[in-house]
Each structure stands twice: as structure tokens, then as C-alpha cells.
Amino acid sequence: MADDDRVFKALADPTRRFLLDLLFARDGRTLTELESELAMSRFGVMKHLRVLEEAGLVVARRSGREKLHFLNPVPIRLIHDRWIDKYTEGRTSALVDLKNELEGKP
Amino acid sequence: MADDDRVFKALADPTRRFLLDLLFARDGRTLTELESELAMSRFGVMKHLRVLEEAGLVVARRSGREKLHFLNPVPIRLIHDRWIDKYTEGRTSALVDLKNELEGKP
DNA sequence: TTGACATGTGACCAAATGGTCACATAAATT
DNA sequence: AATTTATGTGACCATTTGGTCACATGTCAA
Numbered sequence: 001m002a003d004d005d006r007v008f009k010a011l012a013d014p015t016r017r018f019l020l021d022l023l024f025a026r027d028g029r030t031l032t033e034l035e036s037e038l039a040m041s042r043f044g045v046m047k048h049l050r051v052l053e054e055a056g057l058v059v060a061r062r063s064g065r066e067k068l069h070f071l072n073p074v075p076i077r078l079i080h081d082r083w084i085d086k087y088t089e090g091r092t093s094a095l096v097d098l099k100n101e102l103e104g105k106p
Numbered sequence: 107m108a109d110d111d112r113v114f115k116a117l118a119d120p121t122r123r124f125l126l127d128l129l130f131a132r133d134g135r136t137l138t139e140l141e142s143e144l145a146m147s148r149f150g151v152m153k154h155l156r157v158l159e160e161a162g163l164v165v166a167r168r169s170g171r172e173k174l175h176f177l178n179p180v181p182i183r184l185i186h187d188r189w190i191d192k193y194t195e196g197r198t199s200a201l202v203d204l205k206n207e208l209e210g211k212p
Numbered sequence: 213t214t215g216a217c218a219t220g221t222g223a224c225c226a227a228a229t230g231g232t233c234a235c236a237t238a239a240a241t242t
Numbered sequence: 243a244a245t246t247t248a249t250g251t252g253a254c255c256a257t258t259t260g261g262t263c264a265c266a267t268g269t270c271a272a
Contacts, residue, residue, distance in 0.1 A: 005120050012118035013260085014111050017189070024192070032218065044261050046220080065218045065269040073193040080186075080194050083123070086130070087179040088186050119230085138248065150231050152250080171239040171248045 003056075004082065007075045010055035015040070016048050020057060023071035030066045109162075110188065113181045116161035121146070122154050126163060129177035136172045 001009075010016055015038065022037055023029065035045045049069060052058040056075045061068050107115075116122055121144065128143055129135065141151045155175060158164040162181045167174050 002120070008114075008123070009118045012114045014108070015260090017114070020193075030218075040260095041262060042219085043263080047260070062219090067219065076190060076193040080190055084182060084186055084190060087126075087182040121230090136248075146230095147232060148249085149233080153230070168249090173249065 003075070004079050006055040007057065007079050010051050010057055011076075013048065013051075015044075016052055019045075019048060019052060020071060023058065023069060027070050028068045030068060034069065109181075110185050112161040113163065113185050116157050116163055117182075119154065119157075121150075122158055125151075125154060125158060126177060129164065129175060133176050134174045136174060140175065 018038070019034060022034060031042065031045060031049065034049070035042045038045055049058060049060070053060060057072055059070045059072050061070070124144070125140060128140060137148065137151060137155065140155070141148045144151055155164060155166070159166060163178055165176045165178050167176070
């Protein structure tokens with residue numbers, strides 16, 4: 001499976017996106033801590049985290065008997081740049097407006 | 107299922123992303139035309155197009171015996187703005203640099 | 213060192229997904 | 243009118259997915 005496909009598939013599940021949101025709010029959480037935020041058994045969360053790890057969206061480090069999970073936004077940036085950007089171009093943003101104004105364009 | 111979840115799930119399949127790419131390159135194609143670009147039966151393509159339609163990524167219009175398919179990038183923009191943007195911020199772009207410079211920030 | 217705690221593995225299961233086919237209908241062509 | 247062309251529906255099937263559980267291992271604390 002291609003890298004970006006793994007990322008898209010990892011993002012396709014709402015539980016996994018919620019896990020990313022949790023890690024975005026605060027990094028370095030343990031499995032049990034993440035489990036406590038979800039209405040799901042520890043094993044379900046483990047599987048989801050594994051999918052996220054294989055997509056490179058989460059990086060984990062073992063510390064004693066705990067496993068600490070960290071968010072890695074790089075894959076999201078990659079699919080953004082290589083794929084999504086193409087479909088979201090063409091909108092004038094405030095910044096682009098500013099730039100055009102400075103350059104004397106209408 | 108929530109709207110953005112439908113979009114993420116629709117984007118999770120490489121065949122469907124390829125269909126979007128085809129429609130991005132040229133709009134208004136018929137089912138048979140799209141089928142001819144894929145190593146898959148017409149029925150498989152129909153199912154994928156249906157998923158894309160239900161996510162709002164493709165809009166179709168019947169014309170005689172043909173069905174014309176059009177790309178609608180709005181849902182991609184929405185998940186971009188509401189979700190992906192959050193993870194892709196923090197990169198200094200040329201435009202942000204310019205804005206900061208104008209405002210006298212370092 | 214004994215027990216509690218944190219994580220891991222493999223079996224297992226139901227439901228969703230991705231795909232095919234037989235058949236059907238509607239529209240254009242000849 | 244007869245035929246071809248374009249699309250639609252429902253049954254069907256294999257595989258993947260999302261989830262549980264029993265059990266096992268490693269690590270910290272009393």
C-alpha cells in the first residue's frame with residue numbers, strides 16, 4: 001500500500017481522528033490515558049493506534065511499562081501538499097488579497 | 107454518519123481519488139468514459155461514483171441516456187478548513203513572512 | 213517477592229466494503 | 243420496429259475492518 005493511501009485510510013475513521021485531536025491537544029499520552037477518553041475497550045484503542053502508527057501519524061516511545069504516544073503532523077502536511085492543495089486552490093484569502101494589493105494588481 | 111466523515115471515507119479509496127483526478131482534469135464525463143480509464147467493471151465504477159456523490163464530491167446530471175459527472179471541490183475545502191488546516195499550520199510560508207514583516211514583527 | 217499495573221498477542225466475530233454478474237429499463241440509431 | 247447503447251438494481255461473494263475476550267509478559271511498588 002502506498003504511503004499516502006495509508007494516511008488517507010487512517011484518517012477515514014472518526015475514532016482515529018479523535019485520537020489525533022487528543023494528541024494535538026496534549027502529546028505524550030499513554031494508552032490507558034487515551035482509552036479513558038473513549039467508550040471502547042483498550043484493545044480497540046490499541047488497534048486504532050497501530051493504524052495511526054503505520055501511517056506515520058503517531059510516533060510512540062516506550063518508557064518503562066508505559067508507552068507514550070506523540071503526534072506527527074508531517075504525513076498530513078504531505079497529503080495536503082501533494083493532493084488536497086490542488087482542490088483548494090483558487091480561493092482568494094485575505095493574505096493573497098494583501099499580496100496582490102501590494103503588487104498593484106486588482 | 108456526519109458529513110465530514112462521509113468525505114473522509116470517500117477519499118480513503120485510491121480508485122475514488124483517481125476518479126476525482128480524472129474529473130479534475132476534465133469535467134462532465136459519462137460513466138462509460140470513466141469506466142474506460144479503469145481496470146474494473148462498470149458496476150464497480152458505479153458504486154464508487156455513488157459514494158463520491160453521497161459525499162457531495164461529485165455532482166451528476168442526466169442528459170438523455172447519458173449521465174454526466176462533475177467535480178465539486180467544496181467538501182474537500184470544508185474538511186481542509188475545519189480539520190487539516192489545524193495540523194498544517196505553523197509552517198512559515200512566504201506570505202506569512204511578508205505579513206509579519208509588514209506588521210513589524212521579527 | 214508478591215501483587216498490582218501497563219501493554220501485547222491471537223483467536224474470534226459481526227458488519228462494512230469492494231467487486232462481480234444476471235437481468236432490466238430507457239434513449240438513440242438505423 | 244428492431245437493435246444497439248448507456249445506465250440502473252439486486253443478489254451474491256470474498257476480504258477487510260472494527261471490535262471483543264482470554265491469556266501472557268514485563269515493570270513498578272509495598
